[in-house]
Amino acid sequence: MTVFHAECDMGQGQTTIFSQIAAEALGAKLSDITIAVQDTQVAPFGLGSFATRATTLSGMGVKKGGEAANEMVLQVAAEQLGVEIGALDTEESEAYVKADPSRRIAFAKPARDFVLTHGGLPIVAQGI
Numbered sequence: 001m002t003v004f005h006a007e008c009d010m011g012q013g014q015t016t017i018f019s020q021i022a023a024e025a026l027g028a029k030l031s032d033i034t035i036a037v038q039d040t041q042v043a044p045f046g047l048g049s050f051a052t053r054a055t056t057l058s059g060m061g062v063k064k065g066g067e068a069a070n071e072m073v074l075q076v077a078a079e080q081l082g083v084e085i086g087a088l089d090t091e092e093s094e095a096y097v098k099a100d101p102s103r104r105i106a107f108a109k110p111a112r113d114f115v116l117t118h119g120g121l122p123i124v125a126q127g128i
Contacts, residue, residue, distance in 0.1 A: 001022065001026060001028060001032055001033050001034065001069070001107075002033075002034045002035075002036050003018055003019070003022045003033065003034070003035050003036065003062055003065070003066075004036045004039075005018060005035070005036075005038070005058050005061065005062060006038060006040075006058070007038070007054040007058045008038055009054075012054065012055065013055075014054050014055060014058070014059075015035045017055050017059060018035050018058070018059065018062045019033045019035055021059050021062045021063050021066065022062050022063075022065075022066045023066075024063075024066070025062070025063045025064075025065075025066025025067045025069075025070060026066045026067075026069055026070045026073075026090065026093075026107075027070060027089065027090025027091050027092075027093070027094075027095075028090070028092075028093045028107065029092050029093045032093045032107075060127070061127035061128065062127055063127065064126075064127035064128070065125045065126055065127025066125070066127070067125075067127075068125035068126065068127065069123055069124075069125035070090060071085075071125075072114065072123045072125060073090070073095060073107055073110050073111065073114075073123065074088050074090070074095055074110075076110035076111075076113055076114050077095035077105050077109075077110040080105060080109065080110060080113065081095070081097060081103055081105060083097055087099065090107075093106060093107045094106050094107065095107070095110065111123055
């Protein structure tokens with residue numbers, strides 16, 4: 001899972017905190033999160049790394065994007081597990097049935113199936 005953002009980390013620890021925020025919002029392992037190097041072709045509107053606002057402002061965007069991606073993964077996982085989306089939760093990069101945690105599926109399966117059923121498009125969520 002890759003997070004794209006427009007804030008430049010100049011020693012404030014944004015790369016670390018954005019990884020942690022994304023992992024928490026997705027229900028993913030921290031080791032499964034990659035923070036992309038800033039690229040103005042992808043994310044041109046950074047506010048700037050001053051006044052330590054990037055963590056507060058962009059961090060909220062990372063959280064919202066992670067939650068939106070989580071919802072997309074859960075929609076596909078719910079179909080695969082034959083349950084309603086509200087019956088699922090996520091942890092450690094897996095979706096599982098709350099009432100029966102032994103029924104679980106790794107994120108890779110619903111993500112792959114999403115790509116196959118959406119014309120090759122990956123799961124992309126925005127945290128605007």
